[in-house]
Amino acid sequence: MTTTKLQNIIGVRLQKLGKLYHFDAADHAIDLGDYVIVDTKRGYQLGQVITYVAPEDVFRARGMKKIERKATPRDMVLKQVWQDKELNALITCREQADRLKFKGDIKFIKAEYNFDGSWITFLYTTENKKANVEPLRREMVRVLNTNVELQLIGPRDVAKIIGGYGACGGPRCCSTFLTEFSPVSIRMAKEQGISLSPSEITGVCGRLRCCLVYEYEQYVEAKKRLPKRGKKIGTPHGEGVVKDVRTLKESVIVEVDDKRYEVFLEQIEPLEELKALEEKAKAGCSKHENGGCDCGAK
Template sequence: MPEVVGVRFKPCTKMYYFSPGAITDLKIGDPVIVETAQGEELGWVVMAPTMVSDDEIKGKLKTIVRRATPVDLAMAEEFRSQEAAALAKCREKIAELGLPMKAIGAEYSFNGERLVISFVAEERVDFRELVRQLAKSFKAHVEMKQIGARDEAKLLGGYAVCGRELCCASWLTEFHPVSIKMAKQQDLPLTPTEISGVCGRLLCCLVFENDLYVEAKQSMPKVGSVVNTPHGKGTIVSLNVLTETLTVELQNGLTVEVKASEVTPLAEQKRPARPESKSSH
């Protein structure tokens, strides 16, 4: 079992495993320099040295290069302060070249050697001339990173329909698959405005309570089931998972709300079809 530390490069982003190597006293919050596929980068320890199983290691485990020094931190802060100006310059160049794309963010590496421009575009864009001009202006290696609608919302931030700061921008570190089936499982209206976030995609929070709804519904009778209630026999027309109650249409036509624990399912029966009205000739 290898010993690893968890390192995160920015708040609300994925945590990566690195080997502590010869550095034995790392603590949460310590700044470190690590080797990534893009070169050396500044990160922060978010998980103290821990033994993990080999199954949790994806690919080759890289070793922390060294602790970050005050000079590293000062340099990172200096280049961070230049990112807004770099983004404005990039947008200016995009307009000059007439490229069908929108720059969303600019991020320098801690030492200023690399500048990553995040952008959105509806089609493939030839940005080679843009990269050449930006590299000449900033004296840095420029990378263009196309992102999707969810990543755009994460970068820009904002508030959701619930009135709280966007989950993706405030605490969510990874995006999880969301499906329309989850909205159906939670008996939500399926109109796009009701179940979509500011990014235009399905709400990430549909994932959070889905398992609860699945588990709760497994212990409750299904809609359409015939049950005995304290008020008599009837057919379930809807469920309320949060209050664990059922809405039941009785045989006399009245509708009542009862607790799920108060009903007894009968042998599976089909709800009688309503008689069709015949038109007179």
């Protein structure tokens, strides 16, 4: 059962797996899952209400736009009609690009009409950042007789649109559930002990895989509790040297007398720390200069 809220800020998604945009619901009765018409820089768009947002949880800039209205059945049909025309529009755009001698400099990935066909956006990618697409935009305005925008997108966005499967064998995260791309660094792979071979850490987009972010914090926190490689520790098998760290299992591989054992966190004795405490105790204190101090005085 849904609950209608009045005069609240709502999060609206204009595309599947797209970003959330905040709008003022004003005095409209809005339920989660409802479709609404909103005014954007690309004309009127049809979006779905994903969440309610408390006013104190969002920066309410001066002039935050209000929704125009709730979508009607006619709006939904109109949206589908124009969606069905997007493929033909994309083909036409590619043909015009070839005619204007853009050749392989630019690849057009997708065409997106707004809900009433008054605006169309062509998403493209290119390595030539200085490519002038204005002549093509003007030509598409003439051919389609509507407002036209040509938007440059990055490799990750291309992979998100195309879809497919990742190296894990499952559908790509970006085209399945990711709504925004998080920053990814090579350090995340190093912390997790992943091979730095490009084939192991890059996705089909040629960028570092988004999934490197997922367990990074868990690895960082777990490593804080475990000894590093090369450190001497005490174990149930005797004193040994750490040869490998199995972070998520919270265990280490220790070499003791030329044999290797897996030792878990609760079985580890921090030898260096214990020896430091013993030496401190032997050194004595102001009350026990001859050593053997256990009073805790300084």
